[in-house]
Amino acid sequence: MFKHGRPREFLDPTVIARLAGLPLFARRPMQGNVSGKHTSPNRGASVEFAEYRKYVPGDDLRRLDWRAYGRSDRFYVKEFEADTNLRCCLVLDTSGSMGFGSTGLTKLDYARRIVAALSYLAIQQGDAVGLSCVAGGIVTNLPPRRNPSHLMSLFDTLEQTRAAGETQLVSVLHELAETIRQAALVIVISDFFVDPQLLRASFEHLRFRKHDVSLFQLLDPLELEFTIQRPTRFLDMEGGSAIFAEPNQIAERYQKALHDYLDRLKQVTVETGVDYHRIRIDESYEQVLMRFLVGRSRGKGVR
Amino acid sequence: MIFLQPLLLAALPLLALPIIIHLINQRRYQTLPWGAMMFLLAANRMSRGYARLRQWLILLFRAVVIAALIFAISRPLASGWVGSAVGGVADTTIVLLDRSPSMQQRSGGSNLSKLETGTAQLARSLAALGTPRYVLIESATNAARELESIDSLPTLSQAGPTEAAADVPAMLLTALDYIRANKVGRTDLWICSDLRENDWNPNDARWQSLREAFAALGPRVRFHLLAYPAQPGDGRAAKHSPTNHSIRVTGVRRQSAQSGAELRVSLQVMRTAAAESQQPLPIEFEIEGARSVLSVEWEGPVFELEEHSIPLPANLTRGHGRVSIPADANPADNDFYFVFDAPPPRHTVIVSDDPAAAEPLELAARIAPAADVTSTAERIDRTRLATIAWERVALLLWHGPLPRAEQAELVESFVASGGQVIFFPPLVAGPETAFGVRWQDWHESPEPLSVRSWRGDGDLLRNTLSGQSLSVGQLEIRGYSSLEGEATELATLENSAPLLVRAATPRGGAYFWTTTPHEKHSTLARDGVVLYVTLQRAAAAGAEALSSVAERTAGPLATPTGPDATLPPAEAWAQLAGPADALSSEYPVRAGVYAHDDRLWAVNRASSEDRGGVLSDERLATLFGGLPLQRVDDRAGNLQSLVQEVWRVFLMGMMAAMVIEAALCLPSRSQSGGSAA
Numbered sequence: 001m002f003k004h005g006r007p008r009e010f011l012d013p014t015v016i017a018r019l020a021g022l023p024l025f026a027r028r029p030m031q032g033n034v035s036g037k038h039t040s041p042n043r044g045a046s047v048e049f050a051e052y053r054k055y056v057p058g059d060d061l062r063r064l065d066w067r068a069y070g071r072s073d074r075f076y077v078k079e080f081e082a083d084t085n086l087r088c089c090l091v092l093d094t095s096g097s098m099g100f101g102s103t104g105l106t107k108l109d110y111a112r113r114i115v116a117a118l119s120y121l122a123i124q125q126g127d128a129v130g131l132s133c134v135a136g137g138i139v140t141n142l143p144p145r146r147n148p149s150h151l152m153s154l155f156d157t158l159e160q161t162r163a164a165g166e167t168q169l170v171s172v173l174h175e176l177a178e179t180i181r182q183a184a185l186v187i188v189i190s191d192f193f194v195d196p197q198l199l200r201a202s203f204e205h206l207r208f209r210k211h212d213v214s215l216f217q218l219l220d221p222l223e224l225e226f227t228i229q230r231p232t233r234f235l236d237m238e239g240g241s242a243i244f245a246e247p248n249q250i251a252e253r254y255q256k257a258l259h260d261y262l263d264r265l266k267q268v269t270v271e272t273g274v275d276y277h278r279i280r281i282d283e284s285y286e287q288v289l290m291r292f293l294v295g296r297s298r299g300k301g302v303r
Numbered sequence: 304m305i306f307l308q309p310l311l312l313a314a315l316p317l318l319a320l321p322i323i324i325h326l327i328n329q330r331r332y333q334t335l336p337w338g339a340m341m342f343l344l345a346a347n348r349m350s351r352g353y354a355r356l357r358q359w360l361i362l363l364f365r366a367v368v369i370a371a372l373i374f375a376i377s378r379p380l381a382s383g384w385v386g387s388a389v390g391g392v393a394d395t396t397i398v399l400l401d402r403s404p405s406m407q408q409r410s411g412g413s414n415l416s417k418l419e420t421g422t423a424q425l426a427r428s429l430a431a432l433g434t435p436r437y438v439l440i441e442s443a444t445n446a447a448r449e450l451e452s453i454d455s456l457p458t459l460s461q462a463g464p465t466e467a468a469a470d471v472p473a474m475l476l477t478a479l480d481y482i483r484a485n486k487v488g489r490t491d492l493w494i495c496s497d498l499r500e501n502d503w504n505p506n507d508a509r510w511q512s513l514r515e516a517f518a519a520l521g522p523r524v525r526f527h528l529l530a531y532p533a534q535p536g537d538g539r540a541a542k543h544s545p546t547n548h549s550i551r552v553t554g555v556r557r558q559s560a561q562s563g564a565e566l567r568v569s570l571q572v573m574r575t576a577a578a579e580s581q582q583p584l585p586i587e588f589e590i591e592g593a594r595s596v597l598s599v600e601w602e603g604p605v606f607e608l609e610e611h612s613i614p615l616p617a618n619l620t621r622g623h624g625r626v627s628i629p630a631d632a633n634p635a636d637n638d639f640y641f642v643f644d645a646p647p648p649r650h651t652v653i654v655s656d657d658p659a660a661a662e663p664l665e666l667a668a669r670i671a672p673a674a675d676v677t678s679t680a681e682r683i684d685r686t687r688l689a690t691i692a693w694e695r696v697a698l699l700l701w702h703g704p705l706p707r708a709e710q711a712e713l714v715e716s717f718v719a720s721g722g723q724v725i726f727f728p729p730l731v732a733g734p735e736t737a738f739g740v741r742w743q744d745w746h747e748s749p750e751p752l753s754v755r756s757w758r759g760d761g762d763l764l765r766n767t768l769s770g771q772s773l774s775v776g777q778l779e780i781r782g783y784s785s786l787e788g789e790a791t792e793l794a795t796l797e798n799s800a801p802l803l804v805r806a807a808t809p810r811g812g813a814y815f816w817t818t819t820p821h822e823k824h825s826t827l828a829r830d831g832v833v834l835y836v837t838l839q840r841a842a843a844a845g846a847e848a849l850s851s852v853a854e855r856t857a858g859p860l861a862t863p864t865g866p867d868a869t870l871p872p873a874e875a876w877a878q879l880a881g882p883a884d885a886l887s888s889e890y891p892v893r894a895g896v897y898a899h900d901d902r903l904w905a906v907n908r909a910s911s912e913d914r915g916g917v918l919s920d921e922r923l924a925t926l927f928g929g930l931p932l933q934r935v936d937d938r939a940g941n942l943q944s945l946v947q948e949v950w951r952v953f954l955m956g957m958m959a960a961m962v963i964e965a966a967l968c969l970p971s972r973s974q975s976g977g978s979a980a
Contacts, residue, residue: 097338107338193341223339231329234337243343244332249358250346257345 008155010112015286016120022293024121024185026086026212027275031183034146036085036126041183044082052076086185087144088122088129089211090115091176092161093190095135096237099163100191102222103282108163110218110281111189115158117289118187123151130180131157134172135165144184166238169194173202183210192217196264203272214275214292217265221282226254306377314373321365357967364964371957375950380431393491393525396434396453397478398425400441400462401496402892403469404635404908406531408497408547410939416634417531417939418464421495422457424529424937429453434491440477442469442502443892444859447481460886466635466857466908467892469502472509479516482524489523497531498918501911505922517930526932531939532917547575548584549636549913550628556610557643558675563617566590566643570626572599572606573913588613590624620645621852623879623896623903636913640880640896640905642852646673649842650695651680654688655702660727660821663828664700667835668842678842685710693717697845698838702727702819705735705742718811721848723841725814728784738806738813740788746800751779751826754802757794762805763814763837764793775833778802782824783817790815803837812844853904860891871899879903 029041043050055064055075065078092115098108119129123146130144131154140157142150169190180186186206192199192215206213222228228247235242247254262278269276275295279288306312337343406418415423429437430453437450443465456462471494482490496502504510517524554569572584583600586608595613599606615622621644628637651668655661661682668680683691685703688710699717701724706714714737718724732742757764757775766772775794783800790804793814806813814837820828827834860873873890881895890897896905918926923934 097340100336100338191338193339220338223342228335231332233332233334234340234343235334236340237336237338238340240340243337243340243347244329245343245347249354250343253346253349253354254342256349257342258339260345261342 008116008159010109010158011116011120011155012113012286015289016117018286019117019121019289019293020124022121022290023125023297024088024118024127024293025296026185027296028210028212029183030084030086030185030212031181032084032086032128034085034126036083038084038086038127040082040084042082042084043079044084046081046083048081048083050079050081053079085146086122086127087181088118088127088185088187089144089176089180090119090129090131091173091186091188091190092131092133092158093135093167093169093188093192094133094139094161094163095165095167095169095190096163096239097167097191097193098218099237100220100223101281102220105281106163107191107218107220107281108161110279110285111216112158112161113285114189114216114289116155117285119151119154121293123148127185129154132172132176133157133161134169134176136168138172138175139165163237166240167194170198170202173199174205177202177205177209177211180209180211184212185214186211187214187216189216189218191219192265196261196268199265200268200272203268203274207272207274212275213272215269215277216288216292217276217278218281219278221280224258224280226251226258306374306379308377311373311377315370317369317373318366320369321362325362361964361967364960364967367960368957368964371953371960375953375957377950379949379953393432393434394488395436395438395482395485396429396432396491396493397438397440397447397481398429398450398453398456399471399474399478399492399494399496400425400439401469401471401494401499401502402442402462402465402467403497403499403502404464404466404912405499405502405633406497407464407635408531408633408939410632413939415939416464417497418462418495419457420937420939421529421531422459422462425493425495426453426456429456429493432491436487438478438481440474440481442471442474443467443889445470445473445477447477460889463884463889464635465889465892466894466906466912468856468858468909468912469496469499471496471503472507472513475513475517476509479513482520489525491525491527493527493529495529495531498923499912500916500918501909501914503918503926505918505926510926514926514928514930522931524931526927526930528923528932528934530934530936532936547632547636548628549573549633550586550626550639551636551907551910551913552626552639552641553607554610555624555641555643557615557620557645558673560612560614562614564615564619566613566615566624567610568608568613568626568641569610570608570639572601572608572628574604574606575632584628587627588624589627590615591619591622621903623905625880625896635894636908638894639907640894641854642896642903642905644850644852644903646676647697647846647850648677648679648695649697649839649846651678651698651700651838651842652691652696653680653682653700653702654685655682655700655727656685656729657702657819657821660702660819660828663820663831663834664702664727664838667831667838668698668700670835672839678839688713693720693722695849696722697849698722698842699724700727700838701725703729704731704733705737707733707735711735711737718808718813721811721845723812723814723845725816725838725841727816727819732784736788738788738790738808740786740790740804740806740813740815743785743787745782745784747782748780751781752783752796752798752800753780754778755795755797755799757803758792762793763840764803764833765840773833773836774830777826777830778833779826780818780824782819786815786817811848812841814841851902853902855891855904855906856909857892857894857906858909870904875899881906 023037026038030038031041032038052068053076055077059077063077065076068076092111094108098111099106101107122129126146128144128146131142132138133140142154142157203213226247231246233242233244277292402418407416409416437453439448439450439461441461448461478492550570550572552568552570556567557564558567583598586597586599588595590613623640623642625638625640630637653661653664665680665682669678671678699714699722714724728742730745732744754775759766759772764773764775780796786801786804790806792801792804794802796802802817804815818825818827820834822828860870873888876887876890876897876899878890879896879898882893885893894907
């Protein structure tokens with residue numbers, strides 16, 4: 001697997017091995033280009049019967065159901081569900097704020113682990129994986145491919161990613177919604193420090209394009225609890241102006257603003273049918289992915 | 304507010320300490336790269352109103368804590384008295400103490416008089432203030448006296464009660480002289496008084512010059528007034544003060560009676576209006592140790608007892624006595640001392656060139672008005688004037704040109720020792736002057752002139768005891784002499800010419816009739832009543848001065864020229880009756896009966912003490928117009944010190960501020976890890 005050499009620090013083989021037993025499913029039909037294990041909106045050659053259809057000239061005669069002809073003297077074509085692969089588009093926020101981490105692990109580090117594991121799993125089950133690193137715009141874009149060697153370049157890209165620049169997540173998501181071909185699995189990994197109302201539009205756009213959207217919101221424990229004691233000069237990691245504050249004085253209002261935001265974001269994701277995962281980055285990412293994958297497999301079968 | 308350790312106030316800039324700590328705290332901030340700026344911005348936007356105010360309040364209370372601590376260790380004194388006397392302690396403190404009898408008033412529920420309360424308050428307050436030099440000017444002597452320590456003031460005999468009225472302007476003058484003579488620096492003048500009008504003499508002309516003189520001294524002299532204005536009759540003090548009575552003897556006369564002799568005493572009892580229930584008042588008479596009690600009951604504020612008769616042993620011709628009433632609010636006016644003696648003989652000397660005019664004069668002077676009185680008269684030539692035994696003469700009648708040279712000196716010294724002289728005009732005026740008056744031309748009037756007006760309210764022509772006026776109006780004047788000089792007119796003719804005048808003399812009396820008793824000139828001899836009464840009244844007044852007994856109003860011994868000229872120095876006085884604790888040097892200001900050689904005199908409080916009203920606040924403000932005066936009204940028997948250290952208040956304030964600060968610092972809700980800033 002590591003033909004080209006060095007191990008990646010964000011890739012833990014034991015975790016991968018434990019997760020490999022769980023398939024990565026999409027919650028809605030995907031349009032792949034080869035057969036795979038995902039349901040497709042098209043009819044195909046699987047073993048799962050879909051429907052009878054009247055023969056129309058041009059249909060392959062081999063697919064005529066002669067038994068039905070014998071019973072009804074009409075030509076029917078027997079159709080089966082198509083199983084296809086999916087295109088998994090991983091959108092990784094690499095803006096400055098992703099560089100934050102109070103537990104020794106930045107959000108970006110955490111995001112790398114998720115991206116690496118997901119992409120490995122996806123490619124292993126024959127799905128195509130692409131990666132878009134976004135900050136002020138799309139920084140790096142790897143189109144979805146399904147060959148394992150693609151994984152190498154994906155890992156390389158991950159490794160080179162640095163947290164910098166401001167977040168233009170909303171416009172980037174709109175752009176991706178247009179550029180990714182229809183019905184793909186779009187997984188966005190970010191801290192989503194954007195007004196939820198602005199995100200709503202982009203989520204709806206993605207949904208309109210029949211993408212299955214999943215969100216991983218990475219939050220640092222310090223951001224959530226805000227347990228800073230000393231007067232602090234807060235430097236904006238995305239280049240904005242610094243703020244001087246006495247944390248004790250504003251902690252209460254900070255908490256209020258934070259929870260207000262989280263509630264609104266939750267509301268938006270529920271209303272837009274987005275698969276939303278809020279993650280504290282001191283959690284084990286294996287558990288997070290396990291939850292994610294198990295939740296997916298339960299939702300399989302929806303066409 | 305005044306501070307005993309004002310230097311410690313220099314530490315007040317430490318108030319800035321919380322602010323400095325706050326700033327330092329802000330300086331040692333940490334810098335933290337932060338991702339979730341949107342929440343910080345939102346939190347900052349919410350940071351308004353109470354949240355921000357709380358921070359300021361916390362800072363404020365921290366500063367208050369430090370301020371209170373500094374004030375507390377500066378040992379502040381609190382009192383309305385020294386309220387705004389910022390700037391430390393004076394170099395000299397002059398205490399002006401009113402020792403007048405009204406200061407002995409007590410209020411209900413207390414055994415302390417105003418004077419005792421005042422001195423105790425002064426001692427406590429001034430001891431707390433701590434001035435290097437104390438000067439006492441008390442009303443009895445009006446002399447500045449340096450005190451070793453102010454603590455001794457309440458026990459000092461010079462601060463005890465007296466019966467002498469105070470003279471506040473004179474005390475202030477003494478203080479002014481002291482300030483000028485000793486060139487003292489910052490001075491505090493503390494006046495302790497009950498603001499009686501008779502002590503303060505608000506109409507006195509000296510106030511004007513005092514104000515100007517003190518104003519010229521500038522702000523280095525500050526006035527503090529410890530006032531005890533409450534009177535028993537006052538509404539505000541009525542419930543505290545019992546009724547007060549004051550007693551005063553208005554006349555004492557010894558006269559013979561069938562059973563030996565009796566003493567006729569006239570007295571007056573005054574009562575403050577506070578009394579509702581009229582209870583009989585026992586008046587105790589004590590004469591040479593023998594006591595008798597008369598119980599009286601009356602309505603209204605004043606009771607007058609006229610000619611109360613007390614039998615005397617026949618052989619007791621002279622002696623002393625006392626009337627007293629039971630103790631009440633003011634013990635100083637419960638006793639009155641008197642002395643009595645057989646009336647001295649009224650010896651008249653007549654110097655006249657005109658026998659026709661001298662005859663009626665001698666006749667009028669010789670007839671005694673009462674059985675007890677001996678009236679004698681002798682007619683001498685003016686050349687034998689030097690041979691007269693002047694110490695026995697009560698009245699000198701002088702008809703003819705005014706005395707000159709040695710004669711004039713003799714007459715003047717006679718008047719100065721209390722004698723009375725009445726001049727009658729010569730027909731031809733000479734150039735001589737006596738007592739500032741000179742005879743002018745003689746006028747004859749064809750029609751008899753009548754008297755237009757005369758003074759019936761006093762002096763020789765005053766109304767009789769029964770209130771009837773003398774028959775001066777019936778006099779007919781045909782010849783009179785005009786006068787030149789300053790004199791008080793007692794009677795005026797219808798053409799505005801004076802008939803009887805009195806020249807101003809410090810003692811004794813010098814009168815001028817402008818007509819003679821000669822029947823050609825007037826009906827003075829024919830309607831002899833007026834002449835007789837004037838001569839006898841003058842003779843009685845002259846005899847009074849010769850008497851070996853005397854009444855005296857309590858007060859410091861005056862200069863030798865005054866009415867006290869004949870009194871010996873205070874140390875020579877022997878006390879026959881009076882307060883046992885009186886110092887011999889203070890006999891002149893203490894009520895009592897005193898003797899020296901064969902003379903006897905009673906000392907009593909001034910009559911003004913019994914009626915004196917209280918100076919109104921506006922009046923007081925006028926008196927001290929433009930001068931820095933601080934006034935504190937106290938009450939007799941007040942045990943609370945006027946000046947006290949109040950550092951405890953500041954300490955408590957400090958603790959309160961700390962508690963409030965802590966409460967403000969508490970996190971409003973239990974947040975995890977939130978702690979006091």
